[in-house]
Amino acid sequence: MHNKEYLAAAARAVAEQLTEAPDIYVALDPDVADYMGAFTEDAIVLADMIEDALLTINGEAEVLYEERR
Template sequence: MHDKEYLSAAAMAVARQLAENPVILSIPIDPDVADFMGAFVEDALGLADVIEDGLLTVNGQGEVLYEAR
């Protein structure tokens, strides 16, 4: 079984457990399965975001500077 197939099957098993018993307070889940299910969302500011917002500039010496606004 490939990783994606395993992760999908494991996610379905978790969803099935929750559907069968919605009052369960917690279900132990492998971190890889939780990540596949979207549990770990990265909200950090990335380089692409900074460039897209035009906050990076290059000075006369060729140094890249971040301008906080």
């Protein structure tokens, strides 16, 4: 079984367990938890910084995208 198939199967198994008994504690492999979206990436990337630099707020508090050339 390939890694992605394993992760999907493990995620389905966990979801089924929690559906049947929502109050139980299910220990997860960190890779399975990551696959299920437990860990979010909060770091900012250069593309976000550039996009934010192109946003401005006008006098009516509207956010505008200003493409600069």
